[in-house]
Amino acid sequence: MNDPLPRLPRALDLLAFGFGSGRSPKAPGTVGSAIAVVWFGVFASFPLPVYLVWIVIAAIAGIAICGEAAKLMGVHDHPGIVWDEFVGQWIALIPVVPLLHWDTHHVLAVLLSFGLFRLFDIWKPWPISWVDRQVHGGFGIMLDDIIAGIMAAIVLYFLLPYLPAAEAGWFGIVH
Numbered sequence: 001m002n003d004p005l006p007r008l009p010r011a012l013d014l015l016a017f018g019f020g021s022g023r024s025p026k027a028p029g030t031v032g033s034a035i036a037v038v039w040f041g042v043f044a045s046f047p048l049p050v051y052l053v054w055i056v057i058a059a060i061a062g063i064a065i066c067g068e069a070a071k072l073m074g075v076h077d078h079p080g081i082v083w084d085e086f087v088g089q090w091i092a093l094i095p096v097v098p099l100l101h102w103d104t105h106h107v108l109a110v111l112l113s114f115g116l117f118r119l120f121d122i123w124k125p126w127p128i129s130w131v132d133r134q135v136h137g138g139f140g141i142m143l144d145d146i147i148a149g150i151m152a153a154i155v156l157y158f159l160l161p162y163l164p165a166a167e168a169g170w171f172g173i174v175h
Contacts (some may be wrong), residue, residue: 005080008072015061015071018082029157032082036089037114043090048098055094059087059142067138077132077141083144085121091149092117094158108163109156116152121145 005011005023012032017023043051062083069081070170077084092113096106124144127153132144 003077006073007133008069012069012072015065016081016083018086022080022082025056028079028082029085029121032085033089033114033121036086037093037110039086040093040110041091046091046160048094051097052094055087055090058083058090062142063089063138065138066141070138070141074087076136081141083107084142085093086122088116088145088149088152091146092152092156094153095160099160102132105165109160110130111129112159112163113152113156117149120148122149124148125151 008016009019014020017067018028018035020031021032021035027130043054046054065083066077066081069083070076070078073081093110096113099109115155119126123142128147129173131140131147135143148170
């Protein structure tokens, strides 16, 4: 199989390409965001302050990860670089963390978060579009997805009360 994406140093490749999701031949950003939701299942049990610290660490590391990957590839923001989608998606999920019980209501909230983040990341309304054009390097690669995540989180926060509530979780457990 002919892989058009270059191989980067192993750890950088693993993180920049989102554990391989960025190597998807179609919609690598969407695949990366979906894998970020899967990883959210691991981080969702963290207390909110710990979750927020994790996001800050992932974002700061992402500046270096995305910047170095872009530099080695010779492209500003290659679609295969999806660590920024991971962080943006995790930001979009912030309103769900303090409430998470894995019942139908919260699974719908996670899915809505995914849809909202992808909408803002693809559509790129202002200020995302401005940042995408004007801010370069690893910081620019990260910043537009951070803003898309923040916008998605704000919309999700206001939509949460309107999602259908569930009497019982996936296994009939009443919360």
